[in-house]
Amino acid sequence: MDMEAFLTLHKDLPREGPGAPEDVAWACALAGLAADAVICDAGSGPGGDVPALLAAAPSGRVVAVDAYFGAAADARFAEDPRVRGDTADMAHLDRLPEAPFDLIWCAGALYFLGLENGLAAMARALKPGGVLAFSEPARFVDAPDPAAEAIFEGYPLRRPEEIAAVTVGAGYEVLGQRKVPDAGWEAYFGPIEARVAELRPGADENLTVVLDEALAEAAAWRVHRDAIGYVLTVARRGA
Numbered sequence: 467m468d469m470e471a472f473l474t475l476h477k478d479l480p481r482e483g484p485g486a487p488e489d490v491a492w493a494c495a496l497a498g499l500a501a502d503a504v505i506c507d508a509g510s511g512p513g514g515d516v517p518a519l520l521a522a523a524p525s526g527r528v529v530a531v532d533a534y535f536g537a538a539a540d541a542r543f544a545e546d547p548r549v550r551g552d553t554a555d556m557a558h559l560d561r562l563p564e565a566p567f568d569l570i571w572c573a574g575a576l577y578f579l580g581l582e583n584g585l586a587a588m589a590r591a592l593k594p595g596g597v598l599a600f601s602e603p604a605r606f607v608d609a610p611d612p613a614a615e616a617i618f619e620g621y622p623l624r625r626p627e628e629i630a631a632v633t634v635g636a637g638y639e640v641l642g643q644r645k646v647p648d649a650g651w652e653a654y655f656g657p658i659e660a661r662v663a664e665l666r667p668g669a670d671e672n673l674t675v676v677l678d679e680a681l682a683e684a685a686a687w688r689v690h691r692d693a694i695g696y697v698l699t700v701a702r703r704g705a
């Protein structure tokens with residue numbers, strides 16, 4: 467994919483993946499998060515989940531870390547001293563000045579490291595007893611249609627209970643799991659579809675490919691949303 471065309475489509479979108487504020491609230495309540503918690507939003511995109519994280523920890527701090535959108539997150543919350551955005555690799559959150567964390571929130575991003583590697587990387591950056599909440603591509607049927615699996619470009623789709631088992635194997639206690647709601651996916655695809663409509667007139671060949679792929683992904687998810695999606699897992703690191 468042409469990176470310039472990708473960034474043209476994605477510049478200034480409110481979020482870069484599916485997610486809903488009620489999921490953040492649910493995860494923070496399960497975690498028993500303190501009002502002054504130190505939080506990392508790992509793979510934050512432009513920081514779409516930061517307001518909900520701050521609502522759960524009003525006297526806490528959030529560092530939003532993203533390899534591409536860290537500066538955008540920093541600029542978005544420039545007026546709020548509780549938030550810092552950082553362009554960094556989430557494989558090394560333990561090196562951040564704010565680490566270790568009470569909570570790492572990782573919406574649709576852990577899988578870029580691979581599930582096992584991601585779980586290990588997050589454990590290194592959490593306080594003992596700290597909590598990781600992550601949404602992970604999942605299948606809700608035995609054999610999803612190949613067109614549904616293609617949304618995740620070959621990433622192995624596990625059942626929620628398989629994700630829980632891998633999480634336990636990595637030394638966490640699973641506190642809860644739930645499917646990311648359709649509203650979370652629409653919160654991602656809706657602004658993308660509006661942006662596609664804006665950019666379509668006059669789009670060059672590279673941009674046209676990116677716009678077509680974005681619409682195809684949204685259409686495929688709507689057809690297959692009962693078979694595949696994201697499962698949110700909330701898990702406590704062992705002491």
Ligand SMILES: C[S@@+](CC[C@H](N)C(=O)[O-])C[C@H]1O[C@@H](n2cnc3c(N)ncnc32)[C@H](O)[C@@H]1O
Nearest residue numbers: 481482483509510511532533555556573575578
């Ligand atoms: C599907 S998006 C989700 C973004 C955001 N959590 C949201 O829900 O809007 C995944 C994000 O992970 C980021 N990412 C991927 N690999 C990364 C890495 N190794 N370190 C930091 N960010 C990474 C990407 O830049 C992208 O913004």
